Amino acid sequence: MFDEKGDFPIRCNKDMVSLEKLDDEDIEEVKDMIKRHVEYTHSDRGWDVLARWGNLSEKFVKVMPKDYKRMLEAIQKVQKTGLSGDEALMAAFEENKRDLARVSGN
Secondary structure (H helix, E strand, O other), X not given: OEOOOOOHHHHOOOOOEEEEEOOHHHHXXXXXXXXXXXXXXXXXXXXXXXXXXXXXXXXEEEEEEHHHHHHHHHHHHHHOOOOOHHHHHHHHHHHHHOOOOOOOOO
């Protein structure tokens, strides 16, 4: 999320998402996406963002749905036990299903 004004935290539902700083890998991925966007669309706004990347890159925020993050963490946890592929996904799903902290509550 490009939060140029810095007011996104007060405009989003933090019960369902967490806001995180982008790590170095995320920053490079976002920059590459903007470059591709500019290449395909010739966007003046995109050119401007790239030209001011040193100042603007810190204005991007990772919006992470809490349920999704919990699933990613559960998958990593079960993969450490030796499960992989579909088995890891199903084990993580079952673990997440029992987690009372889930936002959706289903």
